[in-house]
Amino acid sequence: MFDKLIEAFLKFPGIGPRQAKRFVYFLAGQDEKFLKNLAGLFLEIKKDIKQCDSCFRFFSKPGFDAKKPAFRCEICSDINREKNLLMVVEKDVDLENIEKSRAYNGKYFVLGGMLSLNGKNRLSSPRFKELFNKTGKERPKEIIIATSATIEGENTARYAEKILEPLAKKFQLKVSRLGRGLSTGTELEFIDSETMTNALRNRQ
Amino acid sequence: MFDKLIEAFLKFPGIGPRQAKRFVYFLAGQDEKFLKNLAGLFLEIKKDIKQCDSCFRFFSKPGFDAKKPAFRCEICSDINREKNLLMVVEKDVDLENIEKSRAYNGKYFVLGGMLSLNGKNRLSSPRFKELFNKTGKERPKEIIIATSATIEGENTARYAEKILEPLAKKFQLKVSRLGRGLSTGTELEFIDSETMTNALRNRQ
Amino acid sequence: MFDKLIEAFLKFPGIGPRQAKRFVYFLAGQDEKFLKNLAGLFLEIKKDIKQCDSCFRFFSKPGFDAKKPAFRCEICSDINREKNLLMVVEKDVDLENIEKSRAYNGKYFVLGGMLSLNGKNRLSSPRFKELFNKTGKERPKEIIIATSATIEGENTARYAEKILEPLAKKFQLKVSRLGRGLSTGTELEFIDSETMTNALRNRQ
Amino acid sequence: MFDKLIEAFLKFPGIGPRQAKRFVYFLAGQDEKFLKNLAGLFLEIKKDIKQCDSCFRFFSKPGFDAKKPAFRCEICSDINREKNLLMVVEKDVDLENIEKSRAYNGKYFVLGGMLSLNGKNRLSSPRFKELFNKTGKERPKEIIIATSATIEGENTARYAEKILEPLAKKFQLKVSRLGRGLSTGTELEFIDSETMTNALRNRQ
Numbered sequence: 001m002f003d004k005l006i007e008a009f010l011k012f013p014g015i016g017p018r019q020a021k022r023f024v025y026f027l028a029g030q031d032e033k034f035l036k037n038l039a040g041l042f043l044e045i046k047k048d049i050k051q052c053d054s055c056f057r058f059f060s061k062p063g064f065d066a067k068k069p070a071f072r073c074e075i076c077s078d079i080n081r082e083k084n085l086l087m088v089v090e091k092d093v094d095l096e097n098i099e100k101s102r103a104y105n106g107k108y109f110v111l112g113g114m115l116s117l118n119g120k121n122r123l124s125s126p127r128f129k130e131l132f133n134k135t136g137k138e139r140p141k142e143i144i145i146a147t148s149a150t151i152e153g154e155n156t157a158r159y160a161e162k163i164l165e166p167l168a169k170k171f172q173l174k175v176s177r178l179g180r181g182l183s184t185g186t187e188l189e190f191i192d193s194e195t196m197t198n199a200l201r202n203r204q
Numbered sequence: 205m206f207d208k209l210i211e212a213f214l215k216f217p218g219i220g221p222r223q224a225k226r227f228v229y230f231l232a233g234q235d236e237k238f239l240k241n242l243a244g245l246f247l248e249i250k251k252d253i254k255q256c257d258s259c260f261r262f263f264s265k266p267g268f269d270a271k272k273p274a275f276r277c278e279i280c281s282d283i284n285r286e287k288n289l290l291m292v293v294e295k296d297v298d299l300e301n302i303e304k305s306r307a308y309n310g311k312y313f314v315l316g317g318m319l320s321l322n323g324k325n326r327l328s329s330p331r332f333k334e335l336f337n338k339t340g341k342e343r344p345k346e347i348i349i350a351t352s353a354t355i356e357g358e359n360t361a362r363y364a365e366k367i368l369e370p371l372a373k374k375f376q377l378k379v380s381r382l383g384r385g386l387s388t389g390t391e392l393e394f395i396d397s398e399t400m401t402n403a404l405r406n407r408q
Numbered sequence: 409m410f411d412k413l414i415e416a417f418l419k420f421p422g423i424g425p426r427q428a429k430r431f432v433y434f435l436a437g438q439d440e441k442f443l444k445n446l447a448g449l450f451l452e453i454k455k456d457i458k459q460c461d462s463c464f465r466f467f468s469k470p471g472f473d474a475k476k477p478a479f480r481c482e483i484c485s486d487i488n489r490e491k492n493l494l495m496v497v498e499k500d501v502d503l504e505n506i507e508k509s510r511a512y513n514g515k516y517f518v519l520g521g522m523l524s525l526n527g528k529n530r531l532s533s534p535r536f537k538e539l540f541n542k543t544g545k546e547r548p549k550e551i552i553i554a555t556s557a558t559i560e561g562e563n564t565a566r567y568a569e570k571i572l573e574p575l576a577k578k579f580q581l582k583v584s585r586l587g588r589g590l591s592t593g594t595e596l597e598f599i600d601s602e603t604m605t606n607a608l609r610n611r612q
Numbered sequence: 613m614f615d616k617l618i619e620a621f622l623k624f625p626g627i628g629p630r631q632a633k634r635f636v637y638f639l640a641g642q643d644e645k646f647l648k649n650l651a652g653l654f655l656e657i658k659k660d661i662k663q664c665d666s667c668f669r670f671f672s673k674p675g676f677d678a679k680k681p682a683f684r685c686e687i688c689s690d691i692n693r694e695k696n697l698l699m700v701v702e703k704d705v706d707l708e709n710i711e712k713s714r715a716y717n718g719k720y721f722v723l724g725g726m727l728s729l730n731g732k733n734r735l736s737s738p739r740f741k742e743l744f745n746k747t748g749k750e751r752p753k754e755i756i757i758a759t760s761a762t763i764e765g766e767n768t769a770r771y772a773e774k775i776l777e778p779l780a781k782k783f784q785l786k787v788s789r790l791g792r793g794l795s796t797g798t799e800l801e802f803i804d805s806e807t808m809t810n811a812l813r814n815r816q
Binding site for chain 2 (some may be wrong): 037051
Binding site (some may be wrong): 061088090091093094097098099101102103104138144146147149150153176177178179180181182183184185186187188190191192193194195196197198199200201202203204 | 436497498499501502505506508509510511512552554555556557558561584585586587588589590591592593594595596597598599600601602603604605606608609610611612
């Protein structure tokens with residue numbers, strides 16, 4: 001029981017053995033009401049937090065009709081957002097952070113995973129097939145691959161580009177990537193060769 | 205729903221808004237089975253993880269008879285442990301860490317909280333009354349106050365000593381504190397005045 | 409004496425009171441030979457390390473004729489380097505780091521300082537006048553302002569652009585800045601608004 | 613020249629290649645006056661900063677008679693300090709830090725080095741012989757070995773004790789070490805086994 005809970009918490013993002021243990025002690029010290037309430041919330045997650053059929057992000061929409069087959073999140077249904085721009089992100093928190101920056105007004109697609117280099121996908125594999133289908137159906141003018149500037153992110157971006165290539169040719173879609181260069185705070189004294197090369201190439 | 209879950213996770217030890225949100229997204233992405241299993245574990249915590257009637261630590265004891273009124277953890281019931289020594293700790297993980305050091309072979313008492321300086325007790329208040337009662341009943345020869353060497357820890361220790369004072373006099377119990385001085389790795393170049401004063405006074 | 413040395417070391421880049429003191433104790437513990445040798449090196453710095461008349465970087469050129477009025481460093485005299493490209497950097501170590509990246513094959517100009525926002529220039533003020541003169545004389549086709557992506561760096565870049573503006577118009581020089589965007593390792597989850605805006609605008 | 617200076621700065625405590633280079637550039641950018649002044653200070657260090665004949669710490673005593681053979685620092689000459697207590701420290705900054713704590717009013721002896729485990733003594737070897745001689749001559753009542761709680765510090769302390777053993781027996785000197793235990797800020801949750809063992813043994 002103790003071990004099963006530890007095991008479950010270890011699956012939570014960013015949680016190691018020490019904190020998993022602290023969680024169990026924390027829960028053991030709570031009253032029945034708190035635990036029942038929490039368990040109840042867990043059972044209802046699927047009812048109230050839905051995955052958008054179109055962009056695959058999770059969104060909360062209390063009171064919606066669970067029998068209706070198609071759900072669209074508020075971004076996908078927003079007619080004021082540029083539908084010709086599709087930004088491909090890895091995960092929900094990336095999308096949220098981009099929204100917070102107010103720099104983007106197009107649509108999104110959440111891959112839900114990264115192509116790992118060693119073949120170990122921690123949670124789930126990227127939705128490349130769904131990206132292909134959505135692109136073929138909606139034919140945006142530009143698809144922006146917005147993965148992190150990490151090895152896994154670059155790898156995932158490259159793979160997404162390859163998959164989108166036939167559609168890009170057929171429908172003359174532009175497939176772009178976020179610009180590389182100096183991010184806020186970068187000092188020339190400590191800049192790495194890759195960033196320097198990118199910053200120079202993308203000078204303007 | 206989303207917000208209620210965030211709110212609940214914010215009560216978990218060491219969890220801030222960003223990680224609470226990541227937890228919710230993580231859970232939203234899990235299948236029903238995982239969620240049901242987790243909710244089930246939460247509801248059973250109280251059945252399988254019990255608080256020791258004697259030292260107040262939490263311990264896992266599957267299959268024990270819930271109708272029996274008194275529970276003793278394996279440390280409190282261990283006749284090979286020195287019953288004349290009682291170590292007072294703040295919380296379960298402290299106790300676990302001390303056990304791991306194999307430095308101590310007496311009994312424990314878990315206060316379950318610290319006396320905060322600003323009057324805000326985050327989770328629960330220290331069990332001073334229970335400490336008093338247990339001491340009066342069991343009359344160990346020595347009580348070691350093993351709180352952290354922080355302001356809150358010192359404050360809690362001082363208060364515990366004061367509460368135990370009448371019993372200490374009446375039954376000639378010794379009340380001690382963990383030794384202060386150089387901890388492993390301390391360098392004289394960076395030592396603080398308080399530690400230097402303690403290290404000098406406790407030289408041997 | 410002790411205090412004078414401390415004071416002198418405090419002027420060294422990145423040295424605070426504690427390390428200044430350690431330096432003095434270190435020197436006090438060295439033998440006469442070491443100290444004489446070090447003092448000798450200090451007196452000869454100006455003989456062997458020269459500042460390039462053209463780009464203002466410091467370079468070591470033992471045995472050159474100190475009476476000759478004009479010195480050019482090996483980069484400025486290298487005919488294999490693109491003379492139509494001039495990169496403006498803040499300081500010598502920035503230049504060295506860019507050279508290490510092998511991303512750039514043009515010429516340089518070392519400003520030797522940053523425009524601080526609070527008016528306190530730590531060591532020296534930027535050589536804007538010399539930049540203006542060199543640009544007017546050599547007329548490169550493009551000047552790349554390569555300051556750090558910090559507030560001071562941006563401020564200095566803006567000022568340099570303004571100063572170069574009349575020359576840029578007159579001789580049709582392009583004045584550019586290093587590209588902004590995702591630097592190596594940037595994760596979308598933690599990206600700041602400014603970098604996101606830049607990365608989106610500079611997508612390709 | 614450039615490389616010789618780098619090499620010299622690399623011998624300074626806590627200085628790595630990057631900072632050594634920054635120092636050289638910094639010096640190259642200074643005027644002759646600054647460099648001459650600094651070189652002058654280096655040459656005078658030995659005149660104004662002296663090593664105490666009795667405790668081997670460095671101290672500044674401008675204007676003292678360099679021909680007088682014996683120098684005593686102000687601590688060694690202070691008749692208000694407890695001469696029966698001798699504290700053995702590794703280096704000058706340790707002594708300074710202890711003085712700052714105002715926890716100690718006895719005399720000192722600066723070893724000037726640590727016994728390294730791998731046989732590489734970075735700057736100089738500990739003055740064990742001088743410690744032996746001073747102890748035999750001055751016969752304090754107690755010698756406190758105040759090395760850091762690191763592996764090298766413990767090793768040096770052990771060796772010092774062994775060397776002092778015959779004198780300790782002969783003159784009935786007490787040889788002690790700084791107390792071990794919880795240093796300020798130590799939390800029980802993160803305490804290491806060695807510190808826990810010491811804190812428990814030294815409880816009071």
